[in-house]
Amino acid sequence: MNALTLRLLPKALSLLLTFGGALAVSSGNVAHAAQASAPALTPVTAYRTASCGCCKGWLQHMRANGFVVRDVVVADLQAIKRRLGVPNRLNSCHTAEVAGFAIEGHVPAADVRRLLRSRPAVAGIAVPGMPLGSPGMESPYGKEPFTVLAFTRAGTISAFSRHPQ
Amino acid sequence: MTTPLRRRQVLGLGFAALGTAVAAPAVWNRLQRSASSLRPATLASRGGVAELELLAQSSRSTIPGGPAELLTYNGRSPGPLLEVKAGDQVRLRLRNGLNQPTNLHFHGLHIPPTGTGDNVFLTVPPGGSTEYAFRLAKDHPAGLFYVHPHQHGLSADQVFGGLGSALVVRGDLDRIPEVAAAHESVLVLKDYASSGGQDAAMGVGRMLGREGRLLTVNGEINPELPIPSGGLLRLRLLNASNARIYRLALEGHPLVLIATDGGAIGTPEPLKELVLAPGERADVLVQGNQTPGSYRLLNLPYRRSGHMGMGAAEERPRTLATLRYAGAVAPLPLPQTLIPVAALPAPERTRRFVLAHAMGMGGMGGMNHAMGGMGGGGMGMGFQINGQAFEPDRINTRVQLGSTEDWLIVNDDVMDHPFHLHVNPFQVITRGGRPESQRRWKDTVLVKAGEEVRLRVTFRDFPGRTVYHCHNLDHEDMGLMGVLQIEERGV
Incomplete structure (x- = not known):
């Protein structure tokens, strides 16, 4: 998926959302609609740097929840984040791409599944930083509450879900 | 306050x-x-x-x-x-x-x-x-x-x-005439959580180390630093924050470095910017030789995770304090030299310390109170030095009293770690393979994500058990600390 498609995608997705997320409005989105009905099979491409100790934990979490995950080690993670439109202040240690959406950081698989079902008009969802207790960040040192944030290409940020709710 | x-x-x-x-x-x-x-x-x-x-x-x-x-x-x-x-x-x-x-x-x-x-x-x-x-x-x-x-x-x-x-x-540094003539202000830099409690929601939680949105100097927001024209101001800066790394710049004025953590340097060194990690200190002189007016002491954006971009909630410079000209005095000169920093002896050995976050056994020693009685440890995410999380009863490193060693601090992590050694000051020999501009006494050195720092230390005077650790204190609390035993020779 190239950058141009990604820029156009939110508009198409907002249309999809208008129709309840169930209708394919153009031939280009048929594939996405099909994936949305079976999100567990939607391939995830995850980008991380070689030294990250917790990114692998998130990959395991996604695989345990039925996602097929391609693990890509990159030198310049920032370039990936820029391409996918992740706002700087939402950055975490890894970035993934699923069905055209950016998934930034330790986002629970349940939220990714809901994103693929509901297909809101956003560029992606993010858990900034590395909250203790988030998927891949399970820690004997405790748990921090965290909010999954949705973001658009225009930089609008809104709450997508809260953990704990 | x-x-x-x-x-x-x-x-x-x-x-x-x-x-x-x-x-x-x-x-x-x-x-x-x-x-x-x-x-x-x-x-x-x-x-x-x-x-x-x-x-x-x-x-x-x-x-x-x-x-x-x-x-x-x-x-x-x-x-x-x-x-x-x-x-x-x-x-x-x-x-x-x-x-x-x-x-x-x-x-x-x-x-x-x-x-x-x-x-x-x-x-x-x-x-x-x-x-x-x-x-x-x-x-x-x-x-x-x-x-x-x-x-x-x-x-x-x-x-x-x-x-x-x-x-x-x-002591010694305060007796240098030009330094003694300067007006002194101790500036304690400390950030606090905002009342809204939004800080962690934007990702600056314990794993990166908590930062607060409120920036204060001696507990005040944007206090005034008066300086007369011709005057000399000695700003004594302490980063007393939990995890925030300051990148300081004063509009229109270089910061002339005269001392680091452990005391005076040999020669004053004008800086455009001064990076100060938690626990680090710096003394700088500011000359009141610009057009009278107000100049902001700024904290410039700094990313604690290098190219990863994490912990970059602030993308604009923030004002910490304001230098304001008022009155005039006969111009005071800068000192030309300070106090020589002697070279340390050649190291008897080199050790390597690799800092990282990783899944492993959490070093829960001493944590029982904090964990509400959870105790006993467990698997999960934490910080380690050479693959080990802190345990108070485990000695990680034994050195000889009087010996000199080189320590290679390797940051194999995705975030910066300020490395702090107790009791004995050290000198940074190289940073990323490059030598330092001059010798300085340090006890805390910022080791950036992916960077290697070689420091040299002589274990003088005091035997006993102490520690070295990351001075991002959330990291220290989550295991990024080791126990050092300084042993008398022949013991």
Whole structure:
């Protein structure tokens, strides 16, 4: 998926959302609609740097929840984040791409599944930083509450879900 | 930020010494009246003896937009400025008015790590008190040091909550005429959680190390730093924040570095920017030689995770304080030389310390209180040095008293780690393979994500058990610390 498609995608997705997320409005989105009905099979491409100790934990979490995950080690993670439109202040240690959406950081698989079902008009969802207790960040040192944030290409940020709710 | 009532309460505790100690020229006295609150309350030694008392407690905060409650020493955050002289006998009673254990670390002082010295293995229970007592050597370097809690598992909570005091040791550097002529301001840089509590939601939680949105200098938001035309200002900067790394710049003026953590450098060094990691200190001179007006002391954006971009909630410069010209004095010169920093002997051996976060057994030693009785440890995310999380009863490194070693600190992590060694100062030899511009005494060095720093240290004078650790205190509390045993030869 190239950058141009990604820029156009939110508009198409907002249309999809208008129709309840169930209708394919153009031939280009048929594939996405099909994936949305079976999100567990939607391939995830995850980008991380070689030294990250917790990114692998998130990959395991996604695989345990039925996602097929391609693990890509990159030198310049920032370039990936820029391409996918992740706002700087939402950055975490890894970035993934699923069905055209950016998934930034330790986002629970349940939220990714809901994103693929509901297909809101956003560029992606993010858990900034590395909250203790988030998927891949399970820690004997405790748990921090965290909010999954949705973001658009225009930089609008809104709450997508809260953990704990 | 302290109410008059609290001041009276503090006086009622019976301190032996309370008041400022430095005589200032008349022009400074006039200027200082407008910024009197910039001078933190001072507890100073008299006649070679420092009888000090710190009461750790929770107090109502008066910082606009700040948390409702702050942790304070003697009702203040930051705590009172402690001022002693090389050669002094120091007796400091710590009273614990908190509902959790606490203790003190004398960050940067070259004193014994045992007994009533810089013993971070001591614990003062809630309601308890203890006396730290030690003598500073007559040749102890003059400098700015730092007193703060070091209770494993609670250090970050307590420092982020507000505890910490600057400690000035008077001595050699203060006697250099140009330095003595400068007007001195100790600036304690500390960030606080905002009352909205939004800080963690934007990703600056414990794993990266908590930062607060409120930036303060001596507990004030954007205080004024008066300077007369021609005057010389000595800013003594302490990063007393939990995790925030400051990138400082003063509009229109270079910051002329004259001292680092452990005291004077050899030659003044003008800097456009000064990066100060938690626990680091720097003395800089500012010359009042620009067009009179107001100039902002800025904190420039800094990413604590290098190219990863994490922890970059702030993307614009923020004003910490404002330098304001007022009045004029005959121009004061900068010093040409300071105090030579001797080269250390060739190292007897080199050790390697790899810092990282990883899945493993959490080093839960000493954490039981903090974890609400969870205890026992467990698998999960934490920090490690050479694959091991901190355990208070496990000695990670044994060195010989009197020996010199090179330590290669390898940051194999996705975030920066300020590495701090207790008791003995070190010199940074290379950073990323490049030598430093001049020798400096350091006890805390910022090792950026992916970077390697070679430092050299001689273990002088004091045998005993102490620690080295990351001074991002959330990282320290989550295992990024090791135990160092300094052994007498032949033992």
